[in-house]
Amino acid sequence: MRDSTVPGPNPERSTLHSVREQGRNAVSRAVPFVSTPDLTLFHPPSVYDFRERSEVFGPISDVIPSSPVFEMYPIGLTSIADYLEGNGYDTRIVNLANQMLMDEDYDPEAEIKHSSANYFGIDLHWLPHCHGAIEIARLVKKHHPDTPVLFGGLSSSYFHDELVEYDCVDYVVRGDSTEEPILRLIETLEQGEKPHDVPNVTWVDDGDVVVNPLECVPTDLDYASLPSYEYVIRSVVKYGSIKKTLPYRRWLDDPMTMLLPCRGCARNCAYCGGSRTAYETAVNRSSPAFRSPERLRQDIDDITAFSKGPIFVINDFRMGGPEFTDEFLDLLEEVDVDNQFIFELFGPADEELFERLDRATADYSLQLSIESHAEDVREHVGKFATSNEELERTLSLALDNGCNQIDLFYMIGLPEQTYDDAVGDVEYSRHLLETLDDDRIAPFTAPLAPFLDPGSPGYENPEEHGYRPLCDTLEEHRERLLAPSWKHILNYETEWLSRDEIVDATYEAGFGMNELKHEFDVIDEDTYVEVKTRLERSLEVIDAVDDVLEGPEDERQERLEQLQEELGGTGEYSICGNDELTWNNDGFRDVFSLGKLGMQILAGSKRSSGADDRRLSRSGERR
Template sequence: MTQDSTDVEVGGSKLRKLRERGMDAATRAVPFKSTPDLTFFHPPSVYDFRERTEVFGPISDVIPSSPVFEMYPVGLTSIADYLEQNGYDVQIVNLANQMLSDPDYDAEAEIRRSRARYFGIDLHWLPHCHGAIEIARLVKKHHPDAPVIFGGLSSSYFHEELIEYDCVDYVVRGDSTEEPVLQLIDRLERGGDLQEVDNLVWKDDGEVVTNPMEFIPSQLDYVSLPSYEYVLRSVVKYGSLKKTLPYRNWLDDPMTLLLPNRGCARDCTFCGGSKSSYERTTGRTSPAFRSPEQLIRDVRDITAFSKGPIFVINDIRMGGPDYARSFLHLLEGADVDNQFIFELFGPADEELFELMDRATADYSLQLSIESHSEEVRKNVGKFASTNEAFERTLEYALDHGCNKIDVFFMIGLPHQTYEDAVGDVEYARHLLETIDDGRIAPFTAPLAPFLDPGSPGFENPEEHGYRRLCESLEDHREQLLQPSWKYMLSYETEWMNRDEIVDATYEAAFGMNEVKYEFDVIDEPTYEEVKTRLEKSQEVLEAVDEVVDLPEAERQERLAQLHEELGDFGEYSICGNEELTWNNDGFRNLFTLGKVGLRVLLRSAKRSRKSDVVAKTSSNTARR
């Protein structure tokens, strides 16, 4: 390991105490220092999306990001914070968001101006596979000697292919790469054997070396996840809020995240974050959790600057009933006035909602039921229960103070016929007729653009009724450049081909829009806006179908004409712009935001200057 290190046992877990890495700590936390050691660039899905004519369609309508997928993974903040706690300066630059928000923003100029010595690029969600490689090529163009490091679930899955690109020097595998990235930067800074870096894939004189996957932490309290303290510190340190914004419109509608765990106990057929996918890709056989006590500290960090909603990622019951009860009891004692949004992956009893009601001033639910068909759900793996049990869950929640319940259906599932997909609309009508008092909002969306590599459906397509149209990383990169979202789809099923998946998506979307308007879930302007966008979407897709087989020059000319006519087609084309927002009181105030960031930065600098040599706790190094 690193020089001057010692290992100690704490609570049955091994923690590595690292001494200062041969540098004066005081110079490593100077306020307003503007030159990072490592810069993370978050790429858009397709690098030159502003010049291209692709029709992205409804591939991101039910997430905060646009089709550019500008929201970066929260793990970037935990890695950045971890490195800064160990003496390195790290900056996150959200290229995707800036390219989306400012038509004149020059991403290549941003890359060229950077003075960092190391560059990291996330390839976590596969829709970034085109943009990530193109950004890496630009980094190498302007900084040919600077190491380029990739990480994320998709990087981990495709590491063998990814490392073969000339613009990629290192791939760090795993779902918790804070310590491996630190090990790598240490050795690049000070020299040392790269074979000792956990989870690393690298090239030794042109030969690919794959180090063992040994850093798989069994608990997550060793790291801030996500680290909003890092974000606030970074804003003051580098003088830019725009570069670190999580996604477009975040300042107007700031939602923060609480992440209880990494890994999953469920094995949903289509999901690259499923249990078997995590085991295959990251070596993780069971989820790792943050303690309830640490989650409450995370909540306090968030509420220091934000009054907006806090989204609790994943089902808190995954850690067991005692874990969920402990967290909710502690949250009740914290007396927080922010709204909370909880996910559930299966039916819940009345006790859970009693606890949520007592623990929060206001809470909502997001339930991805996927299908009204019990048989389809059984083959998917989520909410594999009766409709009666699901509806009883809704009633319990509404009886115990739940403010809003978003119910999501998906199109493109195993054993799902066309009739099943459009039948979700009638089930939504049933829910609104028999249960709702205005607090249930149904949504439908396609599984798009890709079937996740690593998922059971991707790995065993015949068993689950999928037909893969893409296999390699390069296949998926090329697929993103297809002229419409129909042609971007990387799969078909035994029950629906791509045309039928697209047709079912629009028929269900029209129907869901009608039902929500009929039951006053949405107002008339929203209804008319969504209806118009859906009609335009279908019109454009039909036009693309007519030109897709034309000779290349003629096709590009016609696609360019269509692109000129599209406007903002593809964004919220199957639901309204405001349908997936919650009551949001925003920041405490912008002065508070800046004050908190400055206080955090000065506290960090003061702490660093107290001694010339600082002992630093690295992490739980639970190993298999």
């Protein structure tokens, strides 16, 4: 079971830190660094100047590893970098957002100014990055006016024609699998040619926007490492810095790795930018593409070579069908590793599945986004569209078959969801804890924030799903991110909940969940008090921001700055404890072995993504 206590000083961790530094120093002395990569990939913060602004972000990222700065970069960056390096192009990832968050004196503009890549890439995968992404692009053009700037990611793909209208954006590479299109774009530019024949690219030619066909949509994902932790290890050795490549702020202390069985989704949840509709709209993918069980096994080998921490299996692997599911579960039994596995499920499961998960892993847990206790709401949303009886049977079967922890996630701001439905998730959670009598169940509630995702069914057909959109264009979303509180950042209301009601329901449910988890010993006293205090303070500030906005305009900025100082930080973890979503984590394996592994990878004695026959053909399939 996860440790939900607030950690104190850990002498073993201090010793481990010292050992890590020795290992890094030994590696740095042995390896010549590559100072000028062909491509540098910058990961931007959500709002570029968040350290100087007075926004109250609130509970918009409490149930994910990132802070409201969204410093965790898309895992696709590592597969792009690995693929390019395997084909001869040095590629570096620089997580600007994380470094800005970790070091108040860090100067991102200086970092950009002193970078000397031949091409720069910026991810705009999640829409909350739209402010920071453009501002980073402007800084790149300020200091490197003649260097091409590439954008990519799901939100880039959706807003591609708007993006290229910004004078700081040269190319948008659309799709969810852009490793080959980016490679071909760079190859084409290196030859001094225009990218007329490069698939998936949107660009400007003599003042006209050109939208090349989005035809590189591979259905076989074995051609790349997804994600490529081998690349991360190699880049630390190759470029001499682990800080620039860290996935998110606390990753060195609590390293979680990810296993990605597929890209795309078979489900069509009304609010989700990763739904079937969203993938069809933005990246021309009508059904998920999968990695083979053999490649997933290799991914697990790569992860366990350096990490003893939890492995999060993204998406419900059962979407691959019965044959894929059987092969995948057989694979887990064969690998026989001691890392904990965390699985997502999008619907109910039978006892056979949990029996097999129990046999196949040393330790497993579940993350279930059931979204609502109300069956009609779940039916409309499209996830766990089943009866509460069947849902509870699934929970009981998992707990009876070795499941270590079940995180249940509810969401506020859904179609058909009334105020009573939203706050009623607390009482339903009480019913679950009383009926199942098991403190391995941990309920969480959070708002659908900051945005209803572009491409989702609710965004594309708002009237059908009862949404009221409040902004439409990319620039409107960028401006909304500068609003002074998360309530005013929201890009939607629903027929059943106004923005005020979404906020009120969020905090009422937040208080209720905190009380409930404390009562049933899911969290300890310190966490309970901490969350209660933050909720009270956050609610006061939300009300105070509204008062400021109703007051004289010339006094707003000063009063907002006072409120930000009173709240502290960025308002993160206001509805759950900092460590409630931290899993038991044994961290990294021996650092000197890790350094040796890095040297082997760099020398090419281990496999490289470009060393075999995995490059895509012009049609998007493997050669």
